[in-house]
Amino acid sequence: GWNIRPTAEGANWWHTGSLPGTVTILVRTSDGRAWAALFNGRPRDDQLRPMQREIDELMWRAAGEVTHWPEHDLFQK
Numbered sequence: 111g112w113n114i115r116p117t118a119e120g121a122n123w124w125h126t127g128s129l130p131g132t133v134t135i136l137v138r139t140s141d142g143r144a145w146a147a148l149f150n151g152r153p154r155d156d157q158l159r160p161m162q163r164e165i166d167e168l169m170w171r172a173a174g175e176v177t178h179w180p181e182h183d184l185f186q187k
Contacts, residue, residue, distance in 0.1 A: 126162050128152055135165055143179070145169055 115122045120140035127134045133149040147169055153161050 124166075128158060133158070133161060133165070135162065135169065137166075137169065139173075143173060145173065
């Protein structure tokens with residue numbers, strides 16, 4: 111299921127997943143940003159949670175480094 115963490119602006123939503131050979135994360139932030147990361151590999155079971163935490167931290171850090179987000183749709187419909 112989805113994890114939901116309330117914030118002052120609304121809530122951050124995320125879902126992590128893994129099947130043999132894959133690790134994924136999907137995030138929607140309270141300010142409307144969204145991202146997904148999918149990996150074609152999976153560590154041993156005892157390393158899965160640390161890997162998921164590291165991916166989450168790296169994605170939040172990368173999003174925080176963006177100084178200007180486009181104000182228009184970048185993809186044709």
